[in-house]
Amino acid sequence: MIYxxxxxxxxxxxxxxxxxAFAQSAELPVLSWIIPPSHADSLSVERITxxxxxxxxxxxxxxxxxxxxxxxxxxxxxxxxxxxATDDFIVAGGTSRRINVxxxxxxxxxVDGLPEPGFDSIRSTLRHRWLVSSYxxxxxxxxxxxxxxxxxxxERLSLDEALVADERESIRRQRAALLATLTDxxxxxxxxxxxxxxxxxFAVDQGxxxxxxxxxxxxxxSADWWCHFLQGYALASAGxxxxxxxxxxxxxxxxPPELRCRLEDVSYLTDERGGGRxxxxxCTPASRAAAAWAWTLADPLWxxxxxxxxxxxxxxxxxxxxxxxxxxxxxxxxxxRDGNDARRAMILRYGWPSxxxxxxxxxxxxxxxxxxxxxxxxxxxxxxxxxxxLMPPAAALANPFxxxxxxQTWMAPPGHDSPSVNAPLWFPVEHFAPLAPLVxxxxxxxxxLRRQQTILLGTATLLDVALLRRGAERPVSDITLHVAQAxxxxxxxxxxxxxxxxxxxxxxxxxxxxxxxxxxxxxxxSRWPAARARYGVRPPxxxxxxxxxxxxxxxxxxxxxxxxxxxxxxxxxxxxxxMYGTTTLRSGEPLGVYWETYGIAPDxxxxxxxxxxxxxxxxxxxxxxxxxxxxTDRNTPVAVxxxxxxLGATGTDLGxxxxxxxxxxxxxxxxxxxxxxxIEVAARARDAEAVRGQRYFTVR
Numbered sequence: 229m230i231y232x233x234x235x236x237x238x239x240x241x242x243x244x245x246x247x248x249a250f251a252q253s254a255e256l257p258v259l260s261w262i263i264p265p266s267h268a269d270s271l272s273v274e275r276i277t278x279x280x281x282x283x284x285x286x287x288x289x290x291x292x293x294x295x296x297x298x299x300x301x302x303x304x305x306x307x308x309x310x311x312x313a314t315d316d317f318i319v320a321g322g323t324s325r326r327i328n329v330x331x332x333x334x335x336x337x338x339v340d341g342l343p344e345p346g347f348d349s350i351r352s353t354l355r356h357r358w359l360v361s362s363y364x365x366x367x368x369x370x371x372x373x374x375x376x377x378x379x380x381x382x383e384r385l386s387l388d389e390a391l392v393a394d395e396r397e398s399i400r401r402q403r404a405a406l407l408a409t410l411t412d413x414x415x416x417x418x419x420x421x422x423x424x425x426x427x428x429x430f431a432v433d434q435g436x437x438x439x440x441x442x443x444x445x446x447x448x449x450s451a452d453w454w455c456h457f458l459q460g461y462a463l464a465s466a467g468x469x470x471x472x473x474x475x476x477x478x479x480x481x482x483x484p485p486e487l488r489c490r491l492e493d494v495s496y497l498t499d500e501r502g503g504g505r506x507x508x509x510x511c512t513p514a515s516r517a518a519a520a521w522a523w524t525l526a527d528p529l530w531x532x533x534x535x536x537x538x539x540x541x542x543x544x545x546x547x548x549x550x551x552x553x554x555x556x557x558x559x560x561x562x563x564x565r566d567g568n569d570a571r572r573a574m575i576l577r578y579g580w581p582s583x584x585x586x587x588x589x590x591x592x593x594x595x596x597x598x599x600x601x602x603x604x605x606x607x608x609x610x611x612x613x614x615x616x617x618l619m620p621p622a623a624a625l626a627n628p629f630x631x632x633x634x635x636q637t638w639m640a641p642p643g644h645d646s647p648s649v650n651a652p653l654w655f656p657v658e659h660f661a662p663l664a665p666l667v668x669x670x671x672x673x674x675x676x677l678r679r680q681q682t683i684l685l686g687t688a689t690l691l692d693v694a695l696l697r698r699g700a701e702r703p704v705s706d707i708t709l710h711v712a713q714a715x716x717x718x719x720x721x722x723x724x725x726x727x728x729x730x731x732x733x734x735x736x737x738x739x740x741x742x743x744x745x746x747x748x749x750x751x752x753x754s755r756w757p758a759a760r761a762r763y764g765v766r767p768p769x770x771x772x773x774x775x776x777x778x779x780x781x782x783x784x785x786x787x788x789x790x791x792x793x794x795x796x797x798x799x800x801x802x803x804x805x806x807m808y809g810t811t812t813l814r815s816g817e818p819l820g821v822y823w824e825t826y827g828i829a830p831d832x833x834x835x836x837x838x839x840x841x842x843x844x845x846x847x848x849x850x851x852x853x854x855x856x857x858x859x860t861d862r863n864t865p866v867a868v869x870x871x872x873x874x875l876g877a878t879g880t881d882l883g884x885x886x887x888x889x890x891x892x893x894x895x896x897x898x899x900x901x902x903x904x905x906x907i908e909v910a911a912r913a914r915d916a917e918a919v920r921g922q923r924y925f926t927v928r
Contacts, residue, residue: 263454263553265422272413272423273554279406283558286395288605291586293392294380359570359577366567366603368574370655373582373610382612384580384661387433387558403434411443421454422553428458429550437466447475453482460539461546469534476542485511491545494522497577497658498622518625520715524744525628526618528662529758530710530718531748537618540660544579548572559584559605566602574609577658583610616666617656629742629764633671636762665757667695669747672731672809675785676767677800677824680884682737683767684800685711685721686785689747690809691728696749698756702728709734710746718746731788731809735800740770771826771886779827783921784838784909786811787820789894796820796892798880803892811925815902822892823909823921829887830876835918837910838893839867843924844903866897875913900927 265273360367373379381389388396407430414423424443431440440462447455460475480488489511526537551557552564552572562568585608592604616638624631672689687709693700709722726732726749734747744764751758774780787796787806797803803822813819821838828834872878875889882888904926912918 263421263425263549265553266420268417269420269422272410272426275406275409276426276554277556279402280554280556280558282402283399286391286399287559288586288589290390290392290395292588295588359573361567361570363565363569364567366570368570368609370574370578370581370609370611372655373612379612380583382582383584384582386435390584400434403430404436407431407434407436407439411439414443421452425454425458425550425553428462432462432465437462441466451482453479453484453487456482457542457546460542464539464543469532469536469539471534472539473534476539479542491542492516492519494519494541494619494625495622496573497619498522498625517715518622521625521628522619524712524715524718525620525624525631525762528616528618528666529748529750529760530712530746531706531708531720531750536662537660540579544576547580548575559607561603563602568603578611578615579660581609582612584608585610611659612661614665615659615661617659619658624764627764628744629766631744631762631764633668633761633763636668638668664751666751667757667759669759669761670695670810671763672747672761673786673807673811674745674763674765675783675804675807676765677782678740678768678771678780678826679737679888680771680886681740682770683740684735685709685738685745685765685767686733686735686800686804686807687745687747688731688733688804688807688809689761690731691726691749693728696728696756696759698728700729704728704732704749707732707734707747707749709736710748711736711738712744712746713739713741731807733804733807733809735804738767740767740773742766771884771888774827774886777827779825779911779913779916779919781826781909781911781919781921782824784907784923785822786813786907786923786925787822787892789818789820794894796822796894798822798878798890798892799882800824800890803890811923813925813927815900815927816898819895819897820892821895821907821909822890824882824891825875825879825889825911825919827886828875828889828911828913830879830881830889831874832913833871833873834875835869835871835912836891837867837869837918838895838907840895840897840900840905840907841866842901842903842905866900868895897927902927 358367358369383390388399391399407427410423410427410430414420414427417423427443428440431437431443441459444455444459444462447459450456456475456479460472460479463472463475480492483491493515495515523535523538523541527535528537548562552562555561555563560568560571562572564572586605587608589605592601592606618638620628620631620636669689670692672687674688675684675686677684677686691704696704698704704726707724707726708720709724710718710720712718721736721738722734724732724734732747742764744762746760746762748760749758768780785803786808787803788808789796789806796806800822803820806820825834875891879889879891882890904924906922906924908920908922910918910920
């Protein structure tokens with residue numbers, strides 16, 4: 229059995245060739261040493277280094293205490309991990325609980341409970357999990373923290389959560405003294421960019437945002453991008469997202485073009501394959517447009533001010549820049565040539581870990597390592613579940629208006645609720661932890677009805693009870709509809725209330741241009757999860773663009789039919805109220821259909837047709853039976869065709885220079901077998917060619 233060694237991060241010799249060939253490259257823009265200390269900062273550097281040494285020692289003692297061992301501990305025999313599965317785990321406050329000391333349910337290789345992986349499994353795992361240096365074979369491996377064990381504190385939220393309670397108070401006193409010394413040095417001498425950055429770093433680590441913001445008061449009129457960048461970092465730490473975004477954007481406006489290009493680069497966050505080397509960022513108009521769309525689409529909720537994902541991106545850059553200004557921080561080396569570009573790549577992709585697991589100094593000294601322990605201590609990097617993969621794929625950035633809601637994967641592959649147990653090898657190319665829970669609304673139904681100069685957009689989404697966790701028939705308020713036709717140009721165009729277990733319908737008139745549509749509902753003060761659906765649409769042209777004398781029809785809209793109702797409204801206001809919130813229908817239910825014709829006068833005769841055809845591929849045996857006339861063809865169309873002397877007699881005349889006639893019917897489709905279908909409506913007038921509109925749906 230291969231040792232589940234993701235916690236002890238090293239480049240094992242038996243994985244050397246495989247990691248070079250298959251692992252993700254950590255090559256990223258070099259940003260870690262752009263704010264180095266000067267000779268005048270030497271005394272401050274000495275004091276900072278002394279604090280790092282003290283913090284590191286406290287952390288080692290904390291890890292030993294967590295595992296009920298002393299500083300000489302280390303598991304030389306890998307199977308001992310299983311035998312120590314019931315050791316006590318000391319949590320803050322000195323209490324203890326039973327806990328599995330291995331924590332993670334997923335490893336980089338040799339997943340517990342699964343067969344020993346062969347070469348193909350290792351290759352697949354490495355491609356998805358390891359981040360390997362561009363300089364050598366050193367790699368880091370982010371993992372999911374086990375869901376069914378007590379969690380230590382989340383050091384992503386507070387660095388000192390990595391320490392047990394007794395150590396934490398001492399370290400905080402030492403950091404407060406260091407912060408006072410550095411602040412005094414910054415005030416007495418010529419402002420140092422390095423020193424200013426370190427003051428902000430330690431103030432944020434201390435939770436002292438007041439000191440951080442007071443130190444950056446001069447940024448308001450400054451032309452220094454670094455000052456604004458630090459201000460964004462401090463404001464984000466204080467929870468002021470809109471102000472933090474404004475400060476970061478100001479920093480990017482002032483930053484040198486090459487630096488701005490590298491800081492804004494998103495190409496390493498959108499590569500679904502996760503492999504291959506990351507080339508230098510290209511500041512072309514196309515790449516900058518793609519980056520702008522990336523942040524617009526990755527924004528968790530458009531209804532909330534401040535782009536949380538964009539702010540998080542720059543916060544991560546601030547973390548690696550501030551830590552990379554010196555060779556080491558509290559625990560780790562940041563020397564790029566020693567392979568720590570891999571660790572920096574992990575931070576930029578996944579953020580600061582929730583917990584860093586250390587296997588002890590014996591492991592550090594006995595591991596077979598190419599770097600002679602320059603990167604010790606070798607730690608695991610645990611991320612608590614609940615993170616979201618919001619960055620759209622590269623294909624969506626090239627064509628955002630073709631982006632499908634069903635193509636988005638947030639928490640795990642389709643069919644999995646958890647990324648740690650059921651899908652241990654899945655790890656997206658990026659993720660982040662939102663401030664409030666956020667879920668993905670199921671794919672709904674969208675109608676686009678043509679008007680003289682605009683498009684009447686209707687969208688219906690099912691407010692799923694289990695997804696929203698609010699119980700059946702609970703009111704849901706403040707559901708919003710948003711439209712983005714260009715990056716950073718999101719408009720809220722409609723608002724509605726709904727009820728769990730039923731579809732909510734929102735309508736608005738929009739410009740007839742390709743757009744990204746968003747349906748969102750808030751988290752109601754974090755009591756329940758927020759939710760959203762987001763997808764691209766390409767509306768048809770407005771009616772004033774139709775050639776004179778031509779006719780057209782809309783795509784059919786699928787409607788719910790209330791019990792006992794034989795006729796549905798034939799106006800858009802009445803019909804869209806009954807829109808299905810999905811295109812997946814239950815077998816046995818009647819189906820209402822609404823559509824519109826354009827350019828046909830109310831008093832004109834017209835031929836109309838509606839047909840439904842199953843498009844599910846039939847198995848070979850049934851196809852053989854059909855050819856021998858011993859089996860029925862389930863894909864035989866069901867068609868209805870009729871002629872009306874006056875179209876307006878049964879439809880609703882909506883007027884306009886190009887005449888709009890609305891029409892609805894109820895179809896008996898209770899005998900349709902399960903499968904995929906297309907429904908098509910057609911109209912022909914004046915002996916011209918028939919015009920058609922269609923929609924695909926599924927019966928289950």
